[in-house]
Amino acid sequence: MIKLIIKRLLVAIPTLIVIIAFVFILMRLAPGGPFTNERALPPEIEKNIQAAYNLDKSIPEQFLIYVSNITKGDFGPSFKYKDFTVNELILSGFPVSLTLGLSSIIVALFLGVFLGTVAGIKRNTYFDHIIMSVSLIGICVPSFVLAPILSLFFGLYLGLLPISGWNNGNILNLILPITALSLPQIAVISRMMRASTIETLNSNFIKTARSKGLSQKIIIRKHVLRESILPIIDYLAPASAGLMTGSIIIEQIFGLPGIGRYFVVGALQRDYTLVSGVMILYATLLIILILFSDILRAFLDPRVKLK
Amino acid sequence: MNFDLLDRERKEKILKSALSVRGRSLWSDARRRLFKNKAAVTGLIILSIILLFSLFGPLFLQYKFDQTNWDAIYQAPNLQNGHYFGTDGNGRDLLVRILYGGRLSLTIGVIATLVSVFIGVTYGTISGYLGGKIDIVMMRIVEILYAMPYLIFVIILMVVFGRNIYLLFIAIGAVEWLTMARIVRGQTISLKEKEFIETSKALGQSTFLIIVKHIIPNLAGPIIVYITLMVPAVIILESFLSFLGLGVQEPLTSWGVLISEGSRDMETAWWLLIFPGTFMVLTLASLNFIGDGLRDALDPKEY
Numbered sequence: 268m269i270k271l272i273i274k275r276l277l278v279a280i281p282t283l284i285v286i287i288a289f290v291f292i293l294m295r296l297a298p299g300g301p302f303t304n305e306r307a308l309p310p311e312i313e314k315n316i317q318a319a320y321n322l323d324k325s326i327p328e329q330f331l332i333y334v335s336n337i338t339k340g341d342f343g344p345s346f347k348y349k350d351f352t353v354n355e356l357i358l359s360g361f362p363v364s365l366t367l368g369l370s371s372i373i374v375a376l377f378l379g380v381f382l383g384t385v386a387g388i389k390r391n392t393y394f395d396h397i398i399m400s401v402s403l404i405g406i407c408v409p410s411f412v413l414a415p416i417l418s419l420f421f422g423l424y425l426g427l428l429p430i431s432g433w434n435n436g437n438i439l440n441l442i443l444p445i446t447a448l449s450l451p452q453i454a455v456i457s458r459m460m461r462a463s464t465i466e467t468l469n470s471n472f473i474k475t476a477r478s479k480g481l482s483q484k485i486i487i488r489k490h491v492l493r494e495s496i497l498p499i500i501d502y503l504a505p506a507s508a509g510l511m512t513g514s515i516i517i518e519q520i521f522g523l524p525g526i527g528r529y530f531v532v533g534a535l536q537r538d539y540t541l542v543s544g545v546m547i548l549y550a551t552l553l554i555i556l557i558l559f560s561d562i563l564r565a566f567l568d569p570r571v572k573l574k
Numbered sequence: 575m576n577f578d579l580l581d582r583e584r585k586e587k588i589l590k591s592a593l594s595v596r597g598r599s600l601w602s603d604a605r606r607r608l609f610k611n612k613a614a615v616t617g618l619i620i621l622s623i624i625l626l627f628s629l630f631g632p633l634f635l636q637y638k639f640d641q642t643n644w645d646a647i648y649q650a651p652n653l654q655n656g657h658y659f660g661t662d663g664n665g666r667d668l669l670v671r672i673l674y675g676g677r678l679s680l681t682i683g684v685i686a687t688l689v690s691v692f693i694g695v696t697y698g699t700i701s702g703y704l705g706g707k708i709d710i711v712m713m714r715i716v717e718i719l720y721a722m723p724y725l726i727f728v729i730i731l732m733v734v735f736g737r738n739i740y741l742l743f744i745a746i747g748a749v750e751w752l753t754m755a756r757i758v759r760g761q762t763i764s765l766k767e768k769e770f771i772e773t774s775k776a777l778g779q780s781t782f783l784i785i786v787k788h789i790i791p792n793l794a795g796p797i798i799v800y801i802t803l804m805v806p807a808v809i810i811l812e813s814f815l816s817f818l819g820l821g822v823q824e825p826l827t828s829w830g831v832l833i834s835e836g837s838r839d840m841e842t843a844w845w846l847l848i849f850p851g852t853f854m855v856l857t858l859a860s861l862n863f864i865g866d867g868l869r870d871a872l873d874p875k876e877y
Contacts, residue, residue, distance in 0.1 A: 278714075278718065281718070285718065289727075290730065293730055293731070293734050403862065406858075407806075407858040407859040407862060408851075408855050408858075409810045409813060409814070409858075411813070411814065411817045411830075411833065411834070411837070412833055412847075412851045412855065414837075415836075415837035415840050416848075416851070419841070423841060504720075505720075508724075511726075512724075512814075515725075515818070516814065516817060516818065519818075530726070531818055534729055534733045535733060535819075542730065546730075549726060
């Protein structure tokens with residue numbers, strides 16, 4: 268187990284460096300810098316600005332300075348939000364995005380696993396057909412179609428829920444964004460869960476458990492669930508990546524002040540430091556999640572430890 | 575019944591009828607199973623209708639996709655004046671724009687998918703067929719790339735290199751190939767142990783020809799299934815980018831652009847959101863049905 272964790276961490280470091288280098292090079296290749304204005308600045312001022320942001324040094328030097336600052340936890344000043352550092356911007360947006368993302372993934376996991384298991388056990392009944400048709404809607408209706416329709420219906424026509432704003436994390440403000448963000452994932456997870464439940468139910472060790480005379484409840488809870496949940500754990504990291512990118516749009520539609528919005532604004536305005544800061548944060552989170560799902564997998568599936 | 579005892583005429587008859595029976599290949603079996611699947615057939619019909627409409631529909635409509643009319647801003651759907659789906663904020667006919675958007679969204683879906691299939695199949699067969707250290711390194715790279723939030727890469731690419739449709743094809747294709755490469759690699763590894771590959775090797779065929787002539791044709795099944803499931807994913811991705819304002823530019827349009835504009839105006843003009851949304855959802859649903867149907871038809875494992 269410890270070997271596995273160390274191996275994963277060793278892979279994670281080059282991954283992060285590659286990501287940082289990639290973003291760094293791309294942003295430097297882009298035509299037009301953050302200080303390109305319609306009116307040219309006097310050369311001395313431009314020189315001063317460039318010196319202040321280390322833009323006058325050679326590109327390898329800039330890269331080294333940037334990486335060494337990151338290892339100290341400093342993402343540098345934002346190029347566009349003049350009075351803020353990237354750290355401050357991320358810190359102000361992160362709690363919002365984290366709340367949104369974590370609640371969505373929890374909702375998606377619980378509902379998806381529950382609905383998928385039930386559909387798998389009651390295969391080919393009305394209940395199964397209803398769940399599978401609804402999940403198809405979840406797959407085919409992208410969140411950026413669903414979100415406006417939800418806010419139109421519940422917010423404007425019925426007037427039940429607020430359609431935008433953060434309001435200090437008021438639960439009412441969060442219901443619609445979480446629904447829109449988690450529904451596609453609930454759909455995918457419940458379909459995967461249904462398929463793997465059916466497969467597990469047909470396997471020999473379940474037949475053994477049945478012939479031992481165990482009750483259906485115990486078979487499902489102790490044997491079926493443990494085996495059939497494994498594909499879902501592998502799906503955890505892709506699902507989170509999907510939620511991260513999804514949250515960029517959801518934050519925009521519902522006017523939430525999360526980091527997704529900073530990312531889009533930063534990219535459009537060539538705010539190099541802000542974009543790569545957010546990107547590194549996303550990548551780190553994903554790597555941690557993959558590690559977490561690997562550990563969880565090894566914990567649930569004793570066969571993994573043998574490798 | 576002893577064959578030798580039959581008279582000549584009957585023998586000939588039997589032989590002839592035996593020759594006229596065509597063997598059922600994997601593909602004809604698969605086709606039969608596919609056409610038995612009601613959901614897949616419905617999907618095929620709906621998709622064909624949308625395709626035909628997008629291609630030929632604009633020829634029969636009286637409005638052009640970029641024709642503005644300041645006297646008809648935000649008109650609700652109306653059967654009398656020819657704006658069957660209403661008009662947008664510039665007085666442009668929504669139906670024509672949806673059809674044009676459909677052309678673009680579907681084209682992007684197909685081309686970007688082909689790009690990624692090309693990369694994925696090449697990468698996967700090479701990695702799987704050569705095996706050994708090359709395989710380990712190539713798959714480690716895929717693993718590392720898996721850990722990256724792709725869409726964010728595409729956003730950066732679009733921002734850096736400008737909003738160019740061709741770049742959009744390549745950018746989407748270039749980030750979607752990972753799963754394809756994995757599937758293809760797995761299949762290649764099991765294929766390369768088969769006798770017919772060993773025969774070709776013994777006959778002295780080059781590695782390149784073995785891959786192109788023997789491995790890739792045998793991968794057709796999984797590749798086709800994956801293509802039908804990937805086109806909808808790419809259409810969503812394009813719409814996602816267009817929604818953020820990073821995709822297709824005016825006066826051209828795609829379903830993503832229309833939905834994005836529609837969601838801004840939905841309080842006053844619901845049709846601008848509902849109609850493009852419906853078209854897109856129907857297309858995605860049909861493609862998913864067809865993909866599921868194909869998977870069941872080509873890999874008849876009972877679920």
